[in-house]
Amino acid sequence: MNKKYLAIILLGFLVFTSCVGNKHADSKQMDLAQIESETQPTTKPNLIFYLADDQDVYDYGCYGNDKVNTAAVDRLAKEGLLFNNAFTAQAICAPSRSQLFTGNYPVKNGCFANHTATRPNIESVTSRMKKLGYEVVLAGKSHVKPATVYQWDKEWEPVPKKDVPRDYIPLDSIENYMKTAKKPFCMFITSKYPHGKYFDVKNPVVNDLKFYPFNEDKKNNKAYIKSRSGYYRSIEEDNTQIEKVLEFVDAHLDENTLFIYSADHGVSGKFTVKDIGLKVPFVVRWPKVIKPGTTSNQLIHYTDVLPTFMNIAGGESAEDMDGNSFLPILQGNNVEVNQYVYGVRTNQNILNSEVFPSRMIRDKRYKYIRNFNSLEVVDQNLTGKPHVDYFIKRGANKYKSEPFEELYDLLNDPFEEHNLAQNPELQSVKEKLKQDLFSWMKSQGDILDETPGNMPIITPKGKKGFKLDQDTPTRKIADSLKNTLTKDDYTVIKHW
Template sequence: MKHRTSTLVALLATFANFVCPFESAAKQPNVLLFMSDDLTWHDLGCYGNKEVRTPNIDALAQQGMRFEYCFNSAPMCAPTRMSLYTGIHPVRNGAHPNHSEVYPHIRSLPHYLKDLGYQVALLGKRHEMPESSFPFDVLGGRHHDNGDGVDLNLSLAQKFMHTNKDKPWCLVLTSNQPHTPWNRGDASVYDAAKLELPKYLVDTPVTREAMTHYYAEITYMDAQLGTALKHLKESGQADNSIVIYLSEQGSNFPHCKWTCYDSGLRSAAIMRWPGVVKAGSVSQALIQYIDILPTLIDAADGDSKNYGFDGLSLMDILRGKQTAHREFTFGIQTSKGIGGGPDAYGIRTIRDSRYRLIWNLNWEGEFQNGVTRRFPAYQSWKQKAYAGDHFAMEQVQRYVKRPEIEFYDLHSDPHEMNNLATIPRHRARIDDMLNSLKGWMKQQGDEGDATERSALSRKIKRTYR
């Protein structure tokens, strides 16, 4: 009898070993992560823009949690994406310049989720290197869009969802919109004369016309997301899927991309997770893109604390167990090596819930990029400035020539146009934040000017497929 009981216990244990992994896997949520390309955070309906048409993103915000204060690590495509996929800030992972690559030992989202039993694929724009550090199953897509043909074949996403119905999956969809050239969508639906421009832009006919094409691409991209969500619903897997929307960094307009202002680093971020995230909720927590990967690992029954990420899991925020997440967010702009860029113009920044401090490492020089050299809207600003317009002259000059320290009160000055760095009453706060920024740089291995000037050593020697 004792032998028969022992045998039964052993058989039950063996059966449990086979059954439990399947039960656990069934509970693992799928992940659909959709990212725009060069979209300033406030240029969406659910983030307060009353003119741009984004019905699908707005609906997603009503179905999930909208993050009011999400930030990138860098206001450029490649560093942004590689910090998102690795959970590590750009200098520490090696990919701080644009068109760069992480160190060979760095692992990323495909590694971690594949280890947890996921199928992990990417469809769309590529901006991560080397490929061995980002082993996505690449379904297709383009790295930049010339406006011809189908740039994001979402039927491939549909096929992927149906093929992997019986296993957990993660699909990253990376649109090329609204990155320049603005050659998609119907700009005629936007009346240039009636648009309300952000306060940091100079009002010229060229700027207004450019805004209609930029908005048209946003609406075009919103439709792509809508199609992806339709495919997810039709697959019958929406209730067991985390959907994440991210806007990436700021647009091509001056004071956005390539800058460390909110209009450069701040991002729209929405997460829908039926049964876990409260629909229509808004989080005021300070979060960064580096927090996404640890969150997905924990959601997939892994333990993100095992990997030494810079990012911190958002699971307690998503579940409504806490409202605060970070005291500070950090950012870096490496200007050496960008198109039309300067020899060196490194920028570092720290932000809390109210103030932003920016440290321009090479402030004695001039900031330059493709915007200053050939962007038509900026050229129209210069023409207006030279014709005697004071505001235009201010915006032209402050884009290329900046003081060493900038300090802004985001409560009273959300567009960061009034630098308070020389006001005595802010001196103690500036010193505290600058010391915290320097401490973060030390932890990252960031040597400031030396890191900026050596940036070309991190650039890739080959192109994306």
């Protein structure tokens, strides 16, 4: 046989045997790659996160309230996936947003009191998503700092609008950007609605509102009815904004666009660790990936959003982030993302300035809360310094109805009306949750620990408006108590 033809035959045989061997060795990788190619778009999708401000999860048509106009969010739920167990860790604005943007819980990222800053060494969404080829945009309310951590490629402030109580999102800038975007983008559209100041509704009608166990006692409260009616009207106004944004998305972007709607926390549970504050609406539309009209009961958290975005962009979440990617759920897999979610309460803020910190741990069924300065343990928290102990006692008395420990069976008591902390049949449940909570707190570098007697009072460096012995916009301090605390009495959070 001709040597040339013999060489060709031999080469073909070697290639064939190599392919057969690799086929068996790499079958798992090939199967996974095939599954991934069937569920993942071939190009990086645009990522849009619309965030409302101070709206209860219970006040949406898709979450069961037929008396409020949330047609745009209801449409998203029909076209996408609705989460029934989505949470933020803190029911106030800045700490809630900082979790979204960093993938870390409030104490760890540093922003665990309102109007305070993220730690300067934290890497945020702006840096992480830019590395993955995205432009990162903020359109609307910011409420996060410092600028060195949050370096948006583009940032547009809310814009004034006549005959409404709050500024609007920058609709023109949003539309123009969507028309002209040249690369994949990650855009946070952050509304100022329905946060008060609310609309002034004339002659409000109580039957136009839906009531729950947490506000049932206010049906005859005229001031509450008027305020709640204005809140409903503000929700409707935000619905108008969302509809405009969806028009832009449908007109200028292709189906390879993921759209998330949420609200930063509940207004009825603000400054608490109850579900009325921490449970949030969370609806996701992603054509060709998410099956329309689906729901998930898996626990997800605001710290999971950035890892998910990074995963979608082709990267992996960083080891120093608390959150986990819920991309598999978006792809139709009913998998557990989190065994627990956690909550933080810090009452020392610009408006509320009482010493009453709390921490929470929750799985799908049970929730444990520790109120570290309850009346039950306040004597153990005293320092022996009369001027300090006055404020510690005042915090305990302000919330005297809240016990040291709370345990709720959320399956049977979703509005947390029946505290089961002393139920003998649930002591093992309580102890497990308690130990897991303390372990998590330690990993977060919490200023609190499990032992009564450690009750730090906190303040930002160099700010008077945050101090216990000064007036705030919501309460006055007696002249005899002003300026009685010294810097040695506080745990100063320097990066604030």
